Amino acid sequence: MTDGNGTSVDSTPTPRGDGDERASESRRGRRDVVVPMRLYKTVTVFSTLIAVGSVVVGFMFLDAATLNVSFLGAIVTGALSLVGVSVADGVMNTVLAVVGLAGIAFGAGVYTLGTRFRAQGMGKSQEDSDEPSDNNG
Template sequence: MTDSSDDEAGGESADVDGPTTTEGGRRDVVVPMRLYKTVTVFSTLIAVAGVVFGFVLLDAATIRLSLLRRLLIGLLGALGVTPPSTVLSAVLAVAGLVSITVGAGVYVLGTRFRARGMGNPQEDADESSDNG
Protein backbone atom coordinates (compact mmCIF):
# COMPACT_ATOMS: atom_id res chain seq x y z
CA MET A 1 0.00 0.00 0.00
CA THR A 2 1.17 3.49 -0.69
CA ASP A 3 0.84 6.46 1.62
CA SER A 4 -0.72 9.38 -0.20
CA SER A 5 -2.08 12.75 0.86
CA ASP A 6 -5.54 11.65 -0.32
CA ASP A 7 -5.67 9.15 2.55
CA GLU A 8 -4.99 11.84 5.14
CA ALA A 9 -7.59 14.19 3.66
CA GLY A 10 -10.23 11.44 3.77
CA GLY A 11 -10.38 11.01 0.00
CA GLU A 12 -10.47 7.74 -1.84
CA SER A 13 -7.29 6.25 -3.24
CA ALA A 14 -6.46 3.34 -5.48
CA ASP A 15 -5.43 1.21 -2.48
CA VAL A 16 -7.33 -2.01 -2.05
CA ASP A 17 -8.88 -2.34 1.39
CA GLY A 18 -9.13 -5.71 3.04
CA PRO A 19 -8.24 -7.79 6.06
CA THR A 20 -4.96 -7.27 7.86
CA THR A 21 -3.53 -9.44 10.60
CA THR A 22 -2.07 -7.84 13.72
CA GLU A 23 0.66 -9.26 15.96
CA GLY A 24 -1.88 -10.91 18.28
CA GLY A 25 -3.46 -12.79 15.37
CA ARG A 26 -6.52 -10.55 15.35
CA ARG A 27 -7.86 -9.84 11.86
CA ASP A 28 -8.91 -6.25 11.20
CA VAL A 29 -10.74 -5.14 8.08
CA VAL A 30 -9.69 -1.75 6.73
CA VAL A 31 -12.63 0.09 5.16
CA PRO A 32 -13.39 3.66 4.07
CA MET A 33 -14.32 6.07 6.88
CA ARG A 34 -17.99 6.32 5.87
CA LEU A 35 -18.44 2.53 6.01
CA TYR A 36 -16.51 2.38 9.29
CA LYS A 37 -18.89 4.88 10.87
CA THR A 38 -21.94 3.01 9.56
CA VAL A 39 -20.68 -0.36 10.81
CA THR A 40 -19.75 1.09 14.20
CA VAL A 41 -23.11 2.80 14.75
CA PHE A 42 -25.31 -0.09 13.66
CA SER A 43 -23.27 -2.87 15.27
CA THR A 44 -23.30 -1.01 18.58
CA LEU A 45 -27.05 -0.34 18.28
CA ILE A 46 -27.83 -3.98 17.48
CA ALA A 47 -25.51 -5.21 20.24
CA VAL A 48 -27.04 -2.98 22.92
CA ALA A 49 -30.59 -3.84 21.83
CA GLY A 50 -29.77 -7.56 21.86
CA VAL A 51 -28.25 -7.47 25.33
CA VAL A 52 -31.05 -5.35 26.83
CA PHE A 53 -33.74 -7.54 25.22
CA GLY A 54 -31.91 -10.62 26.53
CA PHE A 55 -32.03 -9.30 30.08
CA VAL A 56 -35.73 -8.47 29.67
CA LEU A 57 -36.30 -12.09 28.60
CA LEU A 58 -34.29 -13.38 31.58
CA ASP A 59 -36.36 -11.13 33.82
CA ALA A 60 -39.56 -12.58 32.36
CA ALA A 61 -38.19 -16.09 32.91
CA THR A 62 -37.41 -15.54 36.60
CA ILE A 63 -40.16 -13.18 37.77
CA ARG A 64 -43.70 -14.54 37.61
CA LEU A 65 -45.21 -11.01 37.64
CA SER A 66 -43.25 -9.71 34.65
CA LEU A 67 -45.28 -7.68 32.16
CA LEU A 68 -43.71 -9.52 29.21
CA ARG A 69 -44.51 -12.88 30.78
CA ARG A 70 -48.14 -11.89 31.41
CA LEU A 71 -48.46 -10.60 27.85
CA LEU A 72 -47.01 -13.81 26.44
CA ILE A 73 -49.28 -16.01 28.58
CA GLY A 74 -52.30 -13.92 27.52
CA LEU A 75 -51.35 -14.19 23.85
CA LEU A 76 -50.82 -17.95 24.08
CA GLY A 77 -54.10 -18.29 26.02
CA ALA A 78 -55.95 -16.45 23.25
CA LEU A 79 -54.54 -19.01 20.81
CA GLY A 80 -55.72 -21.85 23.07
CA VAL A 81 -52.25 -22.90 24.25
CA THR A 82 -51.35 -23.03 27.94
CA PRO A 83 -47.73 -24.09 28.43
CA PRO A 84 -46.52 -25.30 31.83
CA SER A 85 -44.84 -22.59 33.88
CA THR A 86 -41.49 -24.39 33.98
CA VAL A 87 -41.40 -24.86 30.21
CA LEU A 88 -42.20 -21.20 29.61
CA SER A 89 -39.47 -20.16 32.07
CA ALA A 90 -36.94 -22.41 30.36
CA VAL A 91 -37.81 -21.14 26.88
CA LEU A 92 -37.61 -17.50 28.00
CA ALA A 93 -34.28 -18.10 29.79
CA VAL A 94 -32.70 -19.81 26.78
CA ALA A 95 -34.01 -17.09 24.44
CA GLY A 96 -32.57 -14.44 26.77
CA LEU A 97 -29.15 -16.07 26.85
CA VAL A 98 -29.16 -16.47 23.07
CA SER A 99 -30.08 -12.80 22.63
CA ILE A 100 -27.26 -11.69 24.94
CA THR A 101 -24.78 -13.94 23.12
CA VAL A 102 -25.85 -12.65 19.70
CA GLY A 103 -25.55 -9.06 20.92
CA ALA A 104 -22.05 -9.69 22.24
CA GLY A 105 -21.05 -11.45 19.01
CA VAL A 106 -22.29 -8.56 16.87
CA TYR A 107 -20.29 -6.14 18.99
CA VAL A 108 -17.12 -8.21 18.71
CA LEU A 109 -17.47 -8.47 14.94
CA GLY A 110 -18.14 -4.72 14.72
CA THR A 111 -14.87 -3.96 16.50
CA ARG A 112 -12.91 -5.77 13.77
CA PHE A 113 -13.42 -2.88 11.35
CA ARG A 114 -11.18 0.16 11.22
CA ALA A 115 -10.79 3.07 8.86
CA ARG A 116 -7.75 3.86 6.79
CA GLY A 117 -5.16 5.73 8.81
CA MET A 118 -6.29 4.29 12.13
CA GLY A 119 -3.35 2.66 13.82
CA ASN A 120 -3.49 -0.45 15.92
CA PRO A 121 -4.01 0.67 19.57
CA GLN A 122 -1.53 -1.95 20.78
CA GLU A 123 1.16 -0.66 18.43
CA ASP A 124 0.49 2.91 19.59
CA ALA A 125 0.87 1.84 23.24
CA ASP A 126 4.19 0.14 22.48
CA GLU A 127 5.53 3.26 20.76
CA SER A 128 4.53 5.57 23.63
CA SER A 129 6.16 3.30 26.25
CA ASP A 130 9.46 3.36 24.34
CA ASN A 131 9.52 7.15 24.27
CA GLY A 132 8.79 7.68 27.98
Protein backbone atom coordinates in the same frame (compact mmCIF):
# COMPACT_ATOMS: atom_id res chain seq x y z
CA MET B 1 18.62 -27.63 1.36
CA THR B 2 21.39 -26.85 -1.14
CA ASP B 3 21.31 -25.05 -4.46
CA GLY B 4 23.07 -26.24 -7.62
CA ASN B 5 26.46 -24.86 -6.42
CA GLY B 6 26.46 -26.86 -3.17
CA THR B 7 25.79 -23.87 -0.91
CA SER B 8 23.19 -24.07 1.79
CA VAL B 9 19.93 -22.29 1.07
CA ASP B 10 17.40 -21.36 3.73
CA SER B 11 13.93 -22.27 2.43
CA THR B 12 12.06 -20.17 4.98
CA PRO B 13 10.76 -16.94 3.51
CA THR B 14 12.21 -13.77 4.91
CA PRO B 15 9.53 -11.80 6.71
CA ARG B 16 8.75 -8.29 5.61
CA GLY B 17 7.31 -5.60 7.83
CA ASP B 18 3.77 -6.14 6.52
CA GLY B 19 4.00 -9.91 6.88
CA ASP B 20 5.23 -9.63 10.46
CA GLU B 21 2.25 -7.48 11.29
CA ARG B 22 -0.22 -9.95 9.80
CA ALA B 23 1.49 -12.89 11.45
CA SER B 24 1.40 -11.28 14.87
CA GLU B 25 -2.27 -10.37 14.42
CA SER B 26 -3.18 -13.90 13.38
CA ARG B 27 -1.26 -15.33 16.35
CA ARG B 28 -3.39 -13.20 18.65
CA GLY B 29 -6.52 -14.15 16.71
CA ARG B 30 -7.47 -10.55 15.86
CA ARG B 31 -7.88 -9.44 12.28
CA ASP B 32 -8.94 -5.88 11.60
CA VAL B 33 -10.73 -4.97 8.39
CA VAL B 34 -9.75 -1.59 6.95
CA VAL B 35 -12.73 0.11 5.29
CA PRO B 36 -13.58 3.64 4.10
CA MET B 37 -14.62 6.09 6.82
CA ARG B 38 -18.29 6.21 5.76
CA LEU B 39 -18.63 2.43 5.96
CA TYR B 40 -16.75 2.41 9.28
CA LYS B 41 -19.22 4.90 10.76
CA THR B 42 -22.19 2.92 9.45
CA VAL B 43 -20.88 -0.39 10.78
CA THR B 44 -20.02 1.13 14.15
CA VAL B 45 -23.40 2.81 14.62
CA PHE B 46 -25.55 -0.12 13.57
CA SER B 47 -23.49 -2.86 15.23
CA THR B 48 -23.57 -0.94 18.52
CA LEU B 49 -27.30 -0.29 18.17
CA ILE B 50 -28.07 -3.94 17.42
CA ALA B 51 -25.78 -5.15 20.20
CA VAL B 52 -27.24 -2.87 22.86
CA GLY B 53 -30.81 -3.65 21.78
CA SER B 54 -30.16 -7.41 21.82
CA VAL B 55 -28.59 -7.32 25.26
CA VAL B 56 -31.42 -5.21 26.72
CA VAL B 57 -34.10 -7.48 25.21
CA GLY B 58 -32.14 -10.53 26.37
CA PHE B 59 -32.12 -9.25 29.94
CA MET B 60 -35.84 -8.53 29.67
CA PHE B 61 -36.43 -12.17 28.71
CA LEU B 62 -34.23 -13.34 31.59
CA ASP B 63 -36.22 -11.11 33.91
CA ALA B 64 -39.45 -12.60 32.58
CA ALA B 65 -38.10 -16.10 33.19
CA THR B 66 -37.07 -15.43 36.78
CA LEU B 67 -39.96 -13.30 38.03
CA ASN B 68 -43.54 -14.46 38.24
CA VAL B 69 -44.79 -10.85 38.03
CA SER B 70 -43.17 -9.81 34.75
CA PHE B 71 -44.66 -7.57 32.09
CA LEU B 72 -43.04 -9.52 29.22
CA GLY B 73 -43.93 -12.88 30.76
CA ALA B 74 -47.59 -11.78 31.08
CA ILE B 75 -47.62 -10.66 27.43
CA VAL B 76 -46.18 -13.97 26.19
CA THR B 77 -48.54 -16.03 28.36
CA GLY B 78 -51.52 -13.91 27.28
CA ALA B 79 -50.62 -14.18 23.59
CA LEU B 80 -50.29 -17.96 23.87
CA SER B 81 -53.64 -18.25 25.68
CA LEU B 82 -55.32 -16.19 22.92
CA VAL B 83 -54.09 -18.71 20.37
CA GLY B 84 -55.32 -21.52 22.62
CA VAL B 85 -51.92 -22.88 23.65
CA SER B 86 -51.39 -23.81 27.26
CA VAL B 87 -47.79 -24.10 28.47
CA ALA B 88 -46.62 -25.11 31.94
CA ASP B 89 -44.85 -22.42 33.96
CA GLY B 90 -41.59 -24.38 34.22
CA VAL B 91 -41.41 -24.87 30.46
CA MET B 92 -42.26 -21.22 29.82
CA ASN B 93 -39.57 -20.05 32.24
CA THR B 94 -36.98 -22.29 30.60
CA VAL B 95 -37.86 -21.09 27.10
CA LEU B 96 -37.76 -17.44 28.21
CA ALA B 97 -34.37 -17.96 29.89
CA VAL B 98 -32.88 -19.65 26.81
CA VAL B 99 -34.19 -16.89 24.54
CA GLY B 100 -32.77 -14.27 26.92
CA LEU B 101 -29.33 -15.87 27.02
CA ALA B 102 -29.36 -16.28 23.24
CA GLY B 103 -30.18 -12.58 22.84
CA ILE B 104 -27.34 -11.55 25.13
CA ALA B 105 -24.90 -13.85 23.30
CA PHE B 106 -26.06 -12.51 19.93
CA GLY B 107 -25.54 -8.93 21.08
CA ALA B 108 -22.05 -9.74 22.34
CA GLY B 109 -21.18 -11.43 19.04
CA VAL B 110 -22.43 -8.50 16.96
CA TYR B 111 -20.45 -6.05 19.07
CA THR B 112 -17.30 -8.16 18.83
CA LEU B 113 -17.56 -8.37 15.06
CA GLY B 114 -18.30 -4.65 14.82
CA THR B 115 -15.09 -3.80 16.65
CA ARG B 116 -13.01 -5.59 14.01
CA PHE B 117 -13.51 -2.72 11.56
CA ARG B 118 -11.35 0.36 11.39
CA ALA B 119 -11.15 3.25 8.96
CA GLN B 120 -8.26 4.03 6.67
CA GLY B 121 -5.66 6.06 8.51
CA MET B 122 -6.71 4.90 11.97
CA GLY B 123 -3.84 3.70 14.10
CA LYS B 124 -3.83 0.42 15.90
CA SER B 125 -5.14 0.11 19.39
CA GLN B 126 -2.75 0.69 22.29
CA GLU B 127 -2.55 -2.99 23.16
CA ASP B 128 -1.41 -3.86 19.63
CA SER B 129 1.28 -1.21 19.38
CA ASP B 130 4.90 -2.01 20.06
CA GLU B 131 5.51 1.30 21.80
CA PRO B 132 6.24 1.14 25.53
CA SER B 133 3.73 2.70 27.85
CA ASP B 134 4.64 5.75 29.92
CA ASN B 135 2.66 4.60 32.96
CA ASN B 136 5.62 3.94 35.22
CA GLY B 137 4.73 6.09 38.11
